[in-house]
Amino acid sequence: YTGKTGSQLFQERLLKMKVKDFQSIPVVIPENSSVYDAICSMFLEDVGTLFVVNENGKLIGIVSRKDLLRASMGKQDLEALPIGIIMTRMPNVTTCTAEDSMLEIANKLISKQIDGLPVVKKDDNGEYDVIGRITKTNITKAFVYIGAEE
């Protein structure tokens, strides 16, 4: 008998659940996209957050549903409005890595009050390749997974 409490065991279980085991496929758009393009991608790809990448495929920003709604409230021409003007830009994008635990990323989502994070890998120049997407839905899946365990 280890002498560990139930919550200690649960915490250990959570720390063992890694982002790489629960992440989804990222949806990225190029930085020269318009707000109109972004709305189409979000709708067609059925995601709540889009990652914006430069011509080298490196992460430069993120756009949420409400960013797009806000931009659509004005009288602007959405096809002429560049995504770069409305996105949340690096270095203000909160990221995670594939090795992070689900508990760490749940903490980030709650403390920053956001729905999702890009899963990134730093390249040799210190720029980020986007390798995944982790959202509240993935946390719900992890929750269901624990609940279904023997």
Ligand code: ADP
């Ligand atoms: P919504 O705006 O649709 O409710 P979020 O709560 O995820 O979706 O986004 C809230 C704000 O935070 C938006 O302006 C969005 O650009 C920004 N945001 C979303 N995800 C991140 C992130 N991982 N890092 C930094 N900012 C983010």
